[in-house]
Amino acid sequence: xxxxxxxxxxxxxxIAGVSGFPVILDHNLQVHTLSLQYFLDCLKTAEVSxxxxxxxxxxxxxxxxxxDGKKVSEINDAWLKAYKAAIIxxxxxxxxxxxxxxxxxxxxxxxxxxxxxxxxxxxxLCGDKKIHKIQISYSESNRVKHSTIKNSNSDKRQKIAPRxxxxxxxxxxxxxxxxxxxRFELMIDWGRLGGLRAxxxxxxxxxxxxxxxxxxxxxxxxxxxxxxxxxxxxxxMEVVRVPPSLVLATWDYIDLxxxxxxxxxxxxxNKDRGRTRYIEPSSIFLSDKSGLNLSPISFxxxxxxxxxxxxxxxxxxxxxRVWTHGLRHNFVTKTLKANDEAGYKRPERLTMQSSRHxxxxxxxxxAGDRFSEDFS
Numbered sequence: 001x002x003x004x005x006x007x008x009x010x011x012x013x014x015i016a017g018v019s020g021f022p023v024i025l026d027h028n029l030q031v032h033t034l035s036l037q038y039f040l041d042c043l044k045t046a047e048v049s050x051x052x053x054x055x056x057x058x059x060x061x062x063x064x065x066x067x068d069g070k071k072v073s074e075i076n077d078a079w080l081k082a083y084k085a086a087i088i089x090x091x092x093x094x095x096x097x098x099x100x101x102x103x104x105x106x107x108x109x110x111x112x113x114x115x116x117x118x119x120x121x122x123x124x125l126c127g128d129k130k131i132h133k134i135q136i137s138y139s140e141s142n143r144v145k146h147s148t149i150k151n152s153n154s155d156k157r158q159k160i161a162p163r164x165x166x167x168x169x170x171x172x173x174x175x176x177x178x179x180x181x182x183r184f185e186l187m188i189d190w191g192r193l194g195g196l197r198a199x200x201x202x203x204x205x206x207x208x209x210x211x212x213x214x215x216x217x218x219x220x221x222x223x224x225x226x227x228x229x230x231x232x233x234x235x236x237m238e239v240v241r242v243p244p245s246l247v248l249a250t251w252d253y254i255d256l257x258x259x260x261x262x263x264x265x266x267x268x269x270n271k272d273r274g275r276t277r278y279i280e281p282s283s284i285f286l287s288d289k290s291g292l293n294l295s296p297i298s299f300x301x302x303x304x305x306x307x308x309x310x311x312x313x314x315x316x317x318x319x320x321r322v323w324t325h326g327l328r329h330n331f332v333t334k335t336l337k338a339n340d341e342a343g344y345k346r347p348e349r350l351t352m353q354s355s356r357h358x359x360x361x362x363x364x365x366x367a368g369d370r371f372s373e374d375f376s
Contacts (some may be wrong), residue, residue, distance in 0.1 A: 001066060002026055004059040006052055012043065016276040017292075020048050022055020024062060032062060038115050047199070049297050057108035060087075072113070073122050076133040077147070080106060084148045106148035110136065114144065142358075161329035161369045162322045164376045167192055170322050173309035174302060179257040180288060184306075186253055187285060187299060191327030194242040195335070195355055196229075198296035198324045203231035204284045210244075212251050218244035238356055254284060265291030300324040329365075331355070336363075336370045 007021040022039055024032040035058050042051045064083055065072060087102040113126035113134055126134040137145045167188060174184035190201045210218075210225045218225045224241035232238050262280050268291075269278035278291060285294045303324050310316045332355045339347035348363055357363055369375045 002032065002059050002062040004055055006055070012040070016279075018048060020052045022052050022059075024055065024059050034116065034121060035059075035062065035112070038112055041115065047295060047297075049295050054108050054112075057105045058112055060105060061109045061112070072116065073125060075113075075125075077135055080109070080134065080146075080148045083109075103149055106146070107144075110134070110144060110146050110149060160319075160321070161333045161375065162320070162326040163374070164192070164330060164334075166316055166320050166322050167327065167330060169315045170303065170306040170310045173306040173313070177288075179260060182253055182257060183285060184302060186249060187294075188303070188327060189246055189249070190242075191324065192330050193246050194240060195328055195331035196240070197233055197328060198299055200229055200232055202283065202285055202294050202296045202299055204250075205230060205282050206254065206284055207282065209250060209254075209284070210247050212248065215244040215247035215251070219248070232356070240356070241354070250284060258284065258286060261286045261288055261291060264288075296324075328355075329369075332357075332363075333369045333375060337375065340370070 002024050005023045005025060006019070007023070008019050009016075010018045010021055012018045012021060021043070024035045026032065035055075038058070039051050039055060042054055046054075061083075064086070065075070068079075070079070084102045084106050087105060088098045090098070110126065113122070114136065116122040117124070117126045117132070124131050124133060126132055126136060128136055128138065134146070139145055171185050171188065175181050187201050190196050190204065191198070196204075208228050208230060210227050215225055223244075225244050225247055226239055226241050227247075229238045229240055265278045266280075269275045281291075281293050283293045285299075286292065287294045287298070300323070303322065307316070307322045310322075311318055316322070332351060335354055336347060336351045339350050344350055348360055351357075352360060352363055355363075
């Protein structure tokens with residue numbers, strides 16, 4: 001039976017001290033080399049924590065192949081459907097949302113099978129041609145589609161975009177430390193005012209930030225500041241336009257608080273001779289526990305905790321939900337409403353450009369609150 005191990009202090013792609021990177025071993029302690037190569041490829045576009053999740057999914061998949069006595073080249077659509085059903089049947093407790101989990105596992109497995117096919121390890125395994133055993137299709141935005149990826153229990157209703165006052169109400173319930181509280185609020189503003197995703201916020205680079213002088217001039221002339229994003233959802237270089245006040249607040253954070261984290265970890269690593277030399281990351285937002293890039297999962301978790309505290313204190317109800325990607329929902333919906341009010345002929349197209357969506361279909365989720373009078 002296959003089992004999963006994760007690194008505690010590995011060097012990957014020239015980066016030392018990487019923890020949480022997955023390695024699948026068989027009962028003879030031999031490394032499953034194909035999955036290892038797949039994980040290394042995933043690391044080019046995903047966080048180590050995300051690759052670790054993929055590792056758990058693929059380990060489950062490899063174990064199921066062993067139980068069924070099958071090679072990966074022998075599976076097809078019918079086997080995958082049975083595999084998904086088996087995952088759900090293992091634990092039918094609805095609190096564990098097994099339908100959702102099974103869909104996530106199958107999404108990773110489909111991606112792995114497609115990777116095997118694309119790299120010619122299993123040329124007839126997965127694709128959109130008749131020769132492929134696993135039949136997939138592609139959406140307009142080039143996302144892979146397969147029946148096992150769908151979550152039949154998912155809520156099909158349009159999500160309510162969090163109002164600006166809801167977002168402001170969770171800020172006091174973030175970290176207690178003054179420096180971490182400022183970081184928390186600033187990262188929220190990059191999502192709400194800049195329209196950035198969690199991954200993009202956590203990988204904002206200092207070198208990409210416009211200078212103070214540029215931001216001050218833009219503030220004086222009341223215009224947005226363009227800046228480059230090097231880490232995005234599609235791993236493309238993109239340009240966003242953000243409020244100059246947000247840029248100035250970020251420079252204040254870098255100069256007053258980020259420097260404290262960097263100094264702390266230089267001292268820690270220099271004091272402990274067993275540690276590798278600390279190399280300052282290029283990202284703006286760093287973890288106070290490791291000195292490395294702050295994880296999108298950690299950021300999302302802090303927002304979730306703050307929201308639940310606000311609900312417990314009676315500041316919000318459970319229906320007035322604030323979540324990480326909801327910050328971007330707020331930004332996009334506000335942009336749509338502003339374009340409507342300005343009387344532009346093609347407000348959806350303009351909003352698609354500023355929000356960096358790949359298609360108009362992707363904008364449908366924002367239609368529900370676009371015309372809500374109470375939205376702010």
